[in-house]
Amino acid sequence: MAQMTYLQAISDGLREEMRRDENVFLIGEDIGNFGGAFKVTQGFQKEFGEWRVIDSPLSETAIVGACTGAALAGMRPVAEMQFADFVSCAWDHLTTVSAKQYYRMGTPIPMTVRLPCGGGFSGGPFHSQMYDGYFAHVPGLKVVLPATPEDAKGMMIEAIRDPNPVLFFEHKHLYRRIKGEVPEGLYTVPFGKARIAREGADVTIIAWSAMVHVAMEAAEQLASEGIDAEVLDMRTISPLDFEAIATSVTKTSKALVLYEDTRTGGFGGEISARIAEELFETLDAPVRRVATADCPIPFAPVLEREVLPQTADVVEAIRELSAY
């Protein structure tokens, strides 16, 4: 197995599936000659040509709208939003057309939208957002958020093959910071199956995307204090593997949901609610949430740190949960 960054793993998954299936094509801003703002598709246009790696005008709605159409024609389109934040410009199309067409018309819409997401590097209010909770709220869309290189590749391939619109959230902060073993060749990681990132007995931390790494750091710190945290990497939040949550929380009796979307209305609230509703009798303490504060993501590092969930916040919350 090769060592790859999270970014390389995404590229690899895309490339392998494009080689296998000529119906796969990419469309987005600056993804061709330039290779994409983050260089995920570097070299792709050379290999696959101008009509399978399409530099679009600055038009998010045209990009995803064209993907819906191409999906109906039997293609497997993959759109890139230059930053996840700009998907707001395609919100109507994704929620109105892509998400509802199968329910209404019975015609599957197999398309993938790649969303470089998340904060932590002074991207400011418009290059840092975590948009997962908005889409997980929409019936008909799938929301997937790999945390590791291995998952990133396998879930990329799974996303392309899935017969539904899939929002593939790639965390920018993981692109080059996270490395790992990645199998060669084609493989898929199924949606709706959480991964136990760390086994533990005392408390369950439920996380996805970059927050898995924050959870792991917190768990390491807590281990030295004798608190044994289990970390669940949800991988996808729509579909949601609630069974995995139930199994873990039944074991630990205590749960913390850690998410990078804003606290109020973010998907962690939904998970917290379900835990309390469905596991009422197993809980030994109220569910805790650690999330981004209810405000835009500020630019200055001192402010951004304050707003985004930090390892110390998780450690603190788990300590309190343990002591409850």
Add this chain to the structure above:
Amino acid sequence: MAQMTYLQAISDGLREEMRRDENVFLIGEDIGNFGGAFKVTQGFQKEFGEWRVIDSPLSETAIVGACTGAALAGMRPVAEMQFADFVSCAWDHLTTVSAKQYYRMGTPIPMTVRLPCGGGFSGGPFHSQMYDGYFAHVPGLKVVLPATPEDAKGMMIEAIRDPNPVLFFEHKHLYRRIKGEVPEGLYTVPFGKARIAREGADVTIIAWSAMVHVAMEAAEQLASEGIDAEVLDMRTISPLDFEAIATSVTKTSKALVLYEDTRTGGFGGEISARIAEELFETLDAPVRRVATADCPIPFAPVLEREVLPQTADVVEAIRELSAY
């Protein structure tokens, strides 16, 4: 006091505030000569002229974008979306510009977007949606949803005067079905203060907009069975009067959240989570949620009924909650 329908009360609030403050103007599709798809602004163009009651092109983004600009110029714009569903076409502008401008630039954006919302009359997937949870998730926006004529008028005036972007959800199903006493003249109903629609001792039903009426019907039925439900009309979900919820649930120890948005990701999940997190020790049963099923709203009456929350669903859920 005059008897008015919910619709008349909204018109009345708009008209009175327009008479008082010449900075208030209306913009939307077919609101002038035609008086709006639901006739809320019937006769307004005659009274206030073409430049205060503006028939716009079919352009939701231009409508709300223009409101943001006008607000910056000191006006008090009120936009009408012909149906709440079409606000998806202005999603980007509202969430990206209107919502964040004050936090970033310190410039208040006093604007109101009127959203005829909700289902129950075979409007189908695109004329029935409850969009409240999506917006309550966005820091910087206020989300208000009157359930009675009196509130509708007072909250309309409050919305126009509020220095922030306010999403004013008017439930189409209440427009002509709900009548009540409405004070004459100018008055406001403050945001973030829930109303106890029915006092009760056994269980708290938390609802807003049309669901308040479903909750009241359910409570009446339950009364005959000896179950005494308290009904909270939240009036606004952003800001959220959690204190009122806490007070009521502390009294009853049991809570049901009833909302018309889709269950997963809808704002009822956030409320359920907070109750379980913050009132853990007072709860005698898990919080229950009754909401719209996780799918688009189908057209055929038999299907729509199945998907939307019905009084019987609430009655059943409360019975189970009581028996817990």
Add this chain to the structure above:
Amino acid sequence: MATTAEATPKARLRELGLDREDAIAMYRNMLITRGIEERGHILFRQGKIPGSFYTGRGNEGAAVAVASATKPQDHLCPLQRDMGVHVTRGLEPWRIFAQYMGRVGGPTRGRDGNVHIGDMKLNIVGMVSHLPAMLPVAVGLALSYRIRNEADRCAFAWSGDGASARGDFHEGVNLAAVRKLPVVFIMDNNQWAYSTPGNLGYNTEHPSDRAKGYGIENVVVDGTDAMAVYEAVKAARDKAVEGGGPTVIEAVTLRMEGHAVHDDAFYVPKEDFETWAKKDPIEKMRAFLLEGGVSEDEDEEIRGGVKRFLVEQLEKAEASPEPDPSTATTGVYASPEELDNPHH
């Protein structure tokens, strides 16, 4: 406005590459279209159609003519005034009635209403309410033809005069123009967007003049003249599949009813209704056929046939059951097998 060359109906048909049967088929499809929508009004008054109801009266000729100028392999994305497209493509009227009434036999199985229909076996994509959201979809269909180098295939996207003010129109048409995709844009200019007149929606002489901003051609035709529409669309399709890029075809009509049942269209000048009633597309087509040698008897027969056909079809629709409530929440996500075997 491109004017129709004066010629005998026979010469005209020859010029367009059509024969007598083609013309009769178009006429018949217009009659069916209007018949369906007229019966829809009755059904609505009978309380059999839930929600609201609206038609494309006045646009039957244009809708049928456009669809007639397409090839079966072309994908079509018609909108709310284009029932004639579905009829021409062969969507059985009973399914349309079933759709109106929310029955399982409708293309959306009761999940959506009115003309929100489609059938991928007929290469018609079902529309959504949000206008004109299906236009970028058509551009995506055309893009896939281009990627796969499919030579004789063209996508068709509709838009109203009013809806062309929305961003989706701009982004979709622009992408198609930049990439010279094989797509034809049909603009149903029926002079009103709900109650909003053209001058409050666009600032050019014709709404299709928006084409000029994308460096593509627009052609304005009399939408009540099916032959003129057919001719313009055929030329635009030829151009598109030859790599000449998209064209906007504007078919000028008058929306002959209110926006929907609740709207009496008080804002449309009465004279306009009178003027345009005289230009009725079906009457025009009928006159064309009679002049071209179709006898009054034959016409009578065609019309009678359509009537009987629709009576049958309506019966069939009424026999279609209401959907099973337990299915209301199923089918939100497709399963992998369905990609190979979609519902429609």
Add this chain to the structure above:
Amino acid sequence: MATTAEATPKARLRELGLDREDAIAMYRNMLITRGIEERGHILFRQGKIPGSFYTGRGNEGAAVAVASATKPQDHLCPLQRDMGVHVTRGLEPWRIFAQYMGRVGGPTRGRDGNVHIGDMKLNIVGMVSHLPAMLPVAVGLALSYRIRNEADRCAFAWSGDGASARGDFHEGVNLAAVRKLPVVFIMDNNQWAYSTPGNLGYNTEHPSDRAKGYGIENVVVDGTDAMAVYEAVKAARDKAVEGGGPTVIEAVTLRMEGHAVHDDAFYVPKEDFETWAKKDPIEKMRAFLLEGGVSEDEDEEIRGGVKRFLVEQLEKAEASPEPDPSTATTGVYASPEELDNPHH
């Protein structure tokens, strides 16, 4: 392209209603603009600017000229290449440096970065990243002038060649055109949208030809020629405030750096950089002034003055503290009092 009348600088200034001091002020503002952005690069390399960094090099002349042709009561909605607008309007450079570095002294108090600035006291609206989302905002400002019958007031909205493909452009310009609102649209055509060349973004000769789809005029000017830009904008403003409706002014330049610091612009032909370097707007303005009677000494003094000024300003910015973390989550909602007394 509208060409600049050949005339002596003095005659030219007279023709434009400008005096020598105005011209020097424009020159000075261009120097300040470039100086700020050049120092920005240094600060970035020094690690003092978090996130990314980008400039409007090559566009200083156009930005300054447009702003110079506006009146103080006009609202301006400039974008990412238009630092010259802020400078011309009087936003103090130290506040811009403070913004770059995320300090409290910046117009957004560390909440946003780069050129995401504005100051309502100067009637400049702060931009967002999503392009061109501020264009409909400018239209709304113009709409409010119209509602209030403010005679001599005009709003200014910017857009890039690339961003004009987005729906916001279409909806905003269309509304303004239909209602003949007093707004001028400036199109910064710097030939690239990030790495995307014009021919992949629009299908017309000039991106401003999009105006034709809205029935409004577009004027293409050499964006490196501040006088030409000034002239075109002034005429468009006059027309707009007289009720003649909006105009699109396209200022053609070349983006002289990559899209942002991480982009070396390998995709821009080297010859283009060489050609356009020769057309540098500041050098052009300098030549104009020298020809018009400003001495080399005076020029030296102006340039020296700007340098010293920026050194001071940078010091002041560096003294501006980082924001207090405890304020990070405050000010999400405005309170009623703030309507009368906004932060800025």
